[in-house]
Amino acid sequence: MANKPLKPKKLTISAMIFRPLISTLIFLLVPGIAFSGSIKGKITYSAQVKIPKSVDTGKYKKACGAEVPNEKLLVNEKGLMNAVVLIEGKKLGGKPGEYKLDQKNCRYVPHVMAMMKDSKLNIHSSDPINHNLHSYSFDNDPVNVMFLPNQDDFELEFEEPEIIKVECDLHGWMTAWIVVTDNSFFDISGQNGNFKIPDLPPGKYTINAWHEVLGSKSQTVTVGKGETVINFDFSDVAPQVSKK
Numbered sequence: 001m002a003n004k005p006l007k008p009k010k011l012t013i014s015a016m017i018f019r020p021l022i023s024t025l026i027f028l029l030v031p032g033i034a035f036s037g038s039i040k041g042k043i044t045y046s047a048q049v050k051i052p053k054s055v056d057t058g059k060y061k062k063a064c065g066a067e068v069p070n071e072k073l074l075v076n077e078k079g080l081m082n083a084v085v086l087i088e089g090k091k092l093g094g095k096p097g098e099y100k101l102d103q104k105n106c107r108y109v110p111h112v113m114a115m116m117k118d119s120k121l122n123i124h125s126s127d128p129i130n131h132n133l134h135s136y137s138f139d140n141d142p143v144n145v146m147f148l149p150n151q152d153d154f155e156l157e158f159e160e161p162e163i164i165k166v167e168c169d170l171h172g173w174m175t176a177w178i179v180v181t182d183n184s185f186f187d188i189s190g191q192n193g194n195f196k197i198p199d200l201p202p203g204k205y206t207i208n209a210w211h212e213v214l215g216s217k218s219q220t221v222t223v224g225k226g227e228t229v230i231n232f233d234f235s236d237v238a239p240q241v242s243k244k
């Protein structure tokens with residue numbers, strides 16, 4: 001029996017010509033289709049308030065320094081620092097990251113952190129005295145870990161989005177906040193209150209800004225190509241500063 005005739009060579013040749021052509025066209029078109037936008041803005045606080053005073057470390061002066069700055073409300077020319085700006089919603093996804101929290105000069109450094117759920121948090125102590133890290137969480141398992149001088153680092157992972165307060169039971173002024181987010185689209189306002197969230201797919205989003213003593217505010221925004229500016233002002237809020 002005769003073999004089936006081979007497919008005409010013409011098809012292969014045309015494929016050889018057209019495939020690269022199509023690939024080139026896709027390559028040229030895709031950046032135009034998959035454009036992304038960004039959100040940027042400023043968090044402000046202009047109310048006249050008593051800025052929390054530095055804390056006297058008393059008998060811990062030698063190890064901690066005489067004073068520890070109070071970081072609960074940091075305002076610089078109306079710009080509010082350490083507000084976490086995040087985008088609500090699980091759909092966005094993203095990649096968890098790796099973060100470091102240090103216990104240094106009897107402070108948690110940084111004072112406010114944000115990270116996507118399932119990120120790795122490495123906790124270190126640089127201090128020559130004991131500390132403990134006590135987390136107050138509801139959706140994640142709370143932890144209470146002692147840190148002796150030169151002790152090994154401790155690794156933590158938070159599985160659920162939540163705002164977690166961290167305290168040291170030995171030094172009442174030591175607090176930190178860990179904001180666990182649903183996705184990797186977030187930022188923390190810097191010294192002048194500015195923030196930026198890049199590489200955002202176009203769409204309608206609810207943006208939430210949270211600050212430890214001023215609470216949270218939300219806004220809905222439509223992000224298109226390029227930069228969308230969104231500002232938050234907390235001046236109408238009275239700070240809830242605990243005496244601790």
Ligand SMILES: [Cu+2]
Nearest residue numbers: 131168170171
């Ligand atoms: Cu401590």
